[in-house]
Amino acid sequence: MKKIQMVDLHSQYNLIKGKVDSAINEVITTTSFINGPAVKDFAKELAEYNDVEHVIPCANGTDALQLAMMALDLQPGDEVIVPAFTYVATAEVIALLRLKPIFVDVEPDTFNIDISGLEHAITEKTKAIVVVHLFGQCCNMDNILEISNKHRLYVIEDTAQAIGAKYTFEDGSVMRAGTMGTIGTTSFFPSKNLGCYGDGGALFTRDSNLAEKIRMVANHGQRVKYYHDIIGVNSRLDTLQAAILRVKLKELDRYELNRNRVAAYYDEKLGSIENITLPKRFERSTHVFHQYTLKIEEGDRNELKDYLANKGIPSMVYYPLPLHLQKAYIHYEFSKGDFPVSEQLCEIVLSLPVHTEFEEEQLDYITQTIIDYF
Numbered sequence: 001m002k003k004i005q006m007v008d009l010h011s012q013y014n015l016i017k018g019k020v021d022s023a024i025n026e027v028i029t030t031t032s033f034i035n036g037p038a039v040k041d042f043a044k045e046l047a048e049y050n051d052v053e054h055v056i057p058c059a060n061g062t063d064a065l066q067l068a069m070m071a072l073d074l075q076p077g078d079e080v081i082v083p084a085f086t087y088v089a090t091a092e093v094i095a096l097l098r099l100k101p102i103f104v105d106v107e108p109d110t111f112n113i114d115i116s117g118l119e120h121a122i123t124e125k126t127k128a129i130v131v132v133h134l135f136g137q138c139c140n141m142d143n144i145l146e147i148s149n150k151h152r153l154y155v156i157e158d159t160a161q162a163i164g165a166k167y168t169f170e171d172g173s174v175m176r177a178g179t180m181g182t183i184g185t186t187s188f189f190p191s192k193n194l195g196c197y198g199d200g201g202a203l204f205t206r207d208s209n210l211a212e213k214i215r216m217v218a219n220h221g222q223r224v225k226y227y228h229d230i231i232g233v234n235s236r237l238d239t240l241q242a243a244i245l246r247v248k249l250k251e252l253d254r255y256e257l258n259r260n261r262v263a264a265y266y267d268e269k270l271g272s273i274e275n276i277t278l279p280k281r282f283e284r285s286t287h288v289f290h291q292y293t294l295k296i297e298e299g300d301r302n303e304l305k306d307y308l309a310n311k312g313i314p315s316m317v318y319y320p321l322p323l324h325l326q327k328a329y330i331h332y333e334f335s336k337g338d339f340p341v342s343e344q345l346c347e348i349v350l351s352l353p354v355h356t357e358f359e360e361e362q363l364d365y366i367t368q369t370i371i372d373y374f
């Protein structure tokens with residue numbers, strides 16, 4: 001049996017090696033390393049895939065969040081609502097820009113932002129909400145957009161884990177993750193569902209003025225070279241990465257299907273274990289299974305993790321500590337007990353390996369080992 005990995009990027013590469021190698025070769029041969037044609041082509045193709053007007057590539061998913069907040073002209077002291085249970089990047093840029101992160105709890109079953117907590121956190125200083133489509137499944141965007149419209153707030157969708165997920169609104173219309181709010185952001189970190197071979201990121205928006213502003217902010221605040229209208233940053237997607245992403249975008253639907261096959265396998269084999277809860281499917285969203293995350297309701301999560309590791313099965317805790325209790329964020333007047341769901345999830349979640357190139361033999365071994373443990 002092939003060694004089990006959290007993410008098997010090598011097997012994934014082998015299947016598209018010819019196309020990737022020639023795409024890389026073309027960039028090197030033409031030496032168009034910065035803003036080469038592949039960057040524009042990729043942005044256009046991703047815009048078509050996502051059915052959104054504008055895609056602005058940038059250097060990574062954290063930059064994408066920062067560019068979004070800079071383009072929205074958020075000012076020091078403005079409050080930005082963000083879930084307590086997510087990757088640090090979501091809150092980091094808020095703090096970095098001297099905005100004030102206002103944490104809210106998440107739902108215990110979907111791990112996504114808690115809607116009533118969200119509404120309670122709004123004050124007259126609130127300017128924006130950052131929602132995270134965590135582990136590959138969309139938040140309740142009907143509710144979120146209703147609240148944001150009522151209070152006139154921007155909505156930034158952190159889509160780093162959910163690219164491609166489809167959300168069906170109450171009225172039946174369907175949109176992709178990242179294209180429903182004011183701005184969507186994503187990451188092409190290698191292990192993400194659409195990953196490049198280094199760092200990369202992008203923003204999505206339907207608003208042409210905002211798209212232009214984001215482009216300016218990402219390019220030293222200039223519209224015309226050497227004329228700087230606003231203070232910006234330098235955040236670009238390398239042409240090499242764009243060329244690789246063009247190849248991989250064509251595979252994204254297959255990747256999603258393969259991830260769902262893994263999830264369905266886990267669901268079927270692990271569903272009867274009483275001590276664990278399987279990830280819940282939210283009926284309004286498809287799930288692209290960036291992570292397949294169990295809740296170990298009874299028993300010791302860390303002991304299970306060690307047990308699996310000893311049997312050659314990697315697993316990960318996403319995330320071991322909620323953001324409001326992190327050392328860097330503890331001064332924002334939140335404390336232990338404020339977000340009990342996030343705090344408890346950090347104790348009991350365990351993400352199993354999910355990737356696009358699993359063999360049935362491996363999945364059988366993983367599930368059988370877990371069944372034996374319980």
Ligand SMILES: *Cc1c(COP(=O)(O)O)cnc(C)c1O
Pocket residue numbers: 060061062063086087089090132158160161186187188189199200201
């Ligand atoms: C990966 C990730 C990011 C950051 O992406 P980078 O490209 O690593 O900067 C932001 N938010 C979430 C939820 C992520 O999972």
